[in-house]
Amino acid sequence: MKNKKTLVWAVVVCTAVGCLMSCGLDMPKETKTSYETMTVKKQDLTVPVKFSAKLKGQADVTITPQVSGQLLQIRVSEGQQVRKGQVLFVIDSRNAQHELEAAQANLQAARANLQAAQAQENSAKLEYESNKNLFEKKIVSNYMLENSSNSYKQAQAAVSQARASITQAQSAVNRAKVNLGFCTITAPVTGVIGEIPVRSGDQVSPASHLTIVSGNTNMEAEFSLPESILEKALAAGYSTKVEDALKLFPDVSFVLKNGTEYEHKGRISSATGIVNATTGTIACKATFPNPNGLLYSGIQGTVVMPSSKKDVMVIPQAAVLRLQDKSLVYKIKADSTATAVTVTTQDAGNGQDFIVTSGLNVGDRIVTVGANNVQEGERVLFPAEAKSK
Numbered sequence: 001m002k003n004k005k006t007l008v009w010a011v012v013v014c015t016a017v018g019c020l021m022s023c024g025l026d027m028p029k030e031t032k033t034s035y036e037t038m039t040v041k042k043q044d045l046t047v048p049v050k051f052s053a054k055l056k057g058q059a060d061v062t063i064t065p066q067v068s069g070q071l072l073q074i075r076v077s078e079g080q081q082v083r084k085g086q087v088l089f090v091i092d093s094r095n096a097q098h099e100l101e102a103a104q105a106n107l108q109a110a111r112a113n114l115q116a117a118q119a120q121e122n123s124a125k126l127e128y129e130s131n132k133n134l135f136e137k138k139i140v141s142n143y144m145l146e147n148s149s150n151s152y153k154q155a156q157a158a159v160s161q162a163r164a165s166i167t168q169a170q171s172a173v174n175r176a177k178v179n180l181g182f183c184t185i186t187a188p189v190t191g192v193i194g195e196i197p198v199r200s201g202d203q204v205s206p207a208s209h210l211t212i213v214s215g216n217t218n219m220e221a222e223f224s225l226p227e228s229i230l231e232k233a234l235a236a237g238y239s240t241k242v243e244d245a246l247k248l249f250p251d252v253s254f255v256l257k258n259g260t261e262y263e264h265k266g267r268i269s270s271a272t273g274i275v276n277a278t279t280g281t282i283a284c285k286a287t288f289p290n291p292n293g294l295l296y297s298g299i300q301g302t303v304v305m306p307s308s309k310k311d312v313m314v315i316p317q318a319a320v321l322r323l324q325d326k327s328l329v330y331k332i333k334a335d336s337t338a339t340a341v342t343v344t345t346q347d348a349g350n351g352q353d354f355i356v357t358s359g360l361n362v363g364d365r366i367v368t369v370g371a372n373n374v375q376e377g378e379r380v381l382f383p384a385e386a387k388s389k
Contacts, residue, residue: 032382033382034380035367035369035370035374035380035381036369036370037332037365037366037367037368037380038315038316038319038365038366039363039364040313040315040356040360040363040364040366041362042313042362043311043312043314044308044310044311045308045309045312045314045348045353045355046306046307046308046309047306047307047308047309047346047348047355048304048305048306048349049229049304049305049306049307049349050255050302050304050305050349051303051304051305052223052300052302052303053221053223053254053286053300053302054298054299054301055220055221055222055254055295055296055298055299055301056214056219056222056297056298057192057214057215057216057218057219057220057297058216058217058218058219058220058287059189059191059215059217059218060191060212060213060214060215060297061189061191061212061213061215062209062212063088063089063185063209063210063211063213064208064209064210065089065091065185065204065205065208066179067091067096067179067182067183067206068203068204068205068206069091069095069096069203069204070091070092070201070202070203071089071090071091071198071199071201071202072091072092072200073089073090073200074088074089074196074198074199074200075087075089075090076088076193076196076211077193078193078194078195078211079192079193081191081293082191082192082193083190084187084188084190085186085187086186087184087185088185088186088187088193088213089184089210090183090184090185091182091183091184091185091204093183093184096176096179096180096182096183099176099180100173100176100177100179100180102176103169103172103175103176104176106172107172107173110162110165110166110168111166113162113165114159114162114163114166116162117158117161118159118162121152121155121156121159123155124151124154124155125152125155127151127152128145128148128149128151130148131144131145131148185210187213188213189213189215190216190217191213191215191217192214192216192293192296192297193211193213193214194212194213194214194297195212196210196211197209197210198210214296214297216290216293217290218287218288218290219287219288219297220269220285220288221254221266221285221286221287221303222283222284222285223283223284223285223286224276224279224281224282224284225268225271225281225282226281227275227280227281230271233245233246233248233249242271245271246268246269249267250305250306251265252266252267252268252286252305252306253265253304254266254286254295254301254302254303254304255302255304256299256301257300257301262288262295264288264289266286266289266303267286267287268284268286268305269285269286271285309355312355312356313355313356313360313362314348314353314354314355314356315345315353315356315360315368316353316368317351317353317354318368318371319367319371320343320345320354320371321340321371321372326342327342327344327345328340328342328343329341329343329359329360329371330366330371330374330380331360331364331365331366332365332381336379336382337377337378337379337380338367338374338375338376338377338378338379338380339376340376341359341360342359343356343358343359343360344356344358345357367380
């Protein structure tokens with residue numbers, strides 16, 4: 001029964017085809033379409049040159065105590081944004097206060113000594129001048145005059161010594177005030193607080209590390225610049241000074257590890273001028289404004305510098321086929337067939353194009369979209385058929 005049904009369907013299909021042919025209807029024809037192509041030409045292109053970089057605050061400051069004592073208060077937390085002059089830590093100031101009071105007492109005593117010495121000096125002066133007049137009148141002896149003169153000189157010396165004591169006492173007071181001020185530690189710059197390895201109650205000294213304030217108003221991206229790029233800038237500027245060459249560089253961008261480009265542009269602000277013999281690079285810094293505090297010290301990313309290329313051949317990346325260590329492009333010959341040619345390329349940096357450095361000439365026509373499906377010698381161009389009127 002099953003074989004009979006199959007036979008019936010075959011007869012029906014054949015009959016339908018015969019009817020169509022007898023009615024003069026045309027069967028659909030296979031139409032071959034051309035591959036997408038382009039004609040190679042030269043153009044100007046801006047290529048991003050990328051350098052691995054690490055951010056650092058332009059004014060990163062390590063905070064250490066200037067005096068020893070017990071840490072009473074920690075008034076900030078890690079990662080907190082602080083302003084210049086804001087209190088960070090407070091150290092027990094009682095010893096410093098006692099030292100200040102003692103120094104002030106010594107200063108008062110020195111001033112009292114000076115007053116007494118000045119009074120003694122005035123008395124000795126009067127006695128000496130009196131004996132001098134009497135000696136001239138030959139009323140007193142030379143011995144008495146010499147004694148009064150010596151007493152006057154000793155009184156003058158005592159005044160000088162008392163003044164020196166006051167100077168020393170005043171210095172001690174000033175030093176005690178400074179030490180008392182050191183008990184309150186403030187932020188030297190506006191920035192962000194780093195790690196705080198101490199706790200309230202700890203004994204600290206000038207050898208203790210309290211934290212780092214990263215001055216992040218401006219951030220510096222540290223990276224290595226190839227020597228050849230700096231040499232070109234020096235040649236273009238007709239100068240032998242590195243600072244002159246840096247002025248010729250364009251604004252640069254900073255791209256975070258997640259691919260996000262930082263909103264503000266930066267400038268290459270410094271270069272060491274010393275070439276690393278191993279890497280052939282120069283240590284440079286690019287400065288970026290950080291008004292919103294979005295950048296932090298230690299962030300790693302990429303400094304991107306735009307580089308202008310004049311009269312270069314640019315082709316789509318889709319047109320290039322990778323075969324082991326070779327790059328191939330299908331060039332279209334005069335008979336519309338394709339032949340593979342080896343090319344050398346550079347990345348244009350835009351994720352879409354390559355710069356061709358050899359293997360093609362201006363005016364060559366190549367396959368772009370679908371190049372991976374082309375066979376050597378295959379016809380790739382098919383002119384459209386004229387429509388019947």
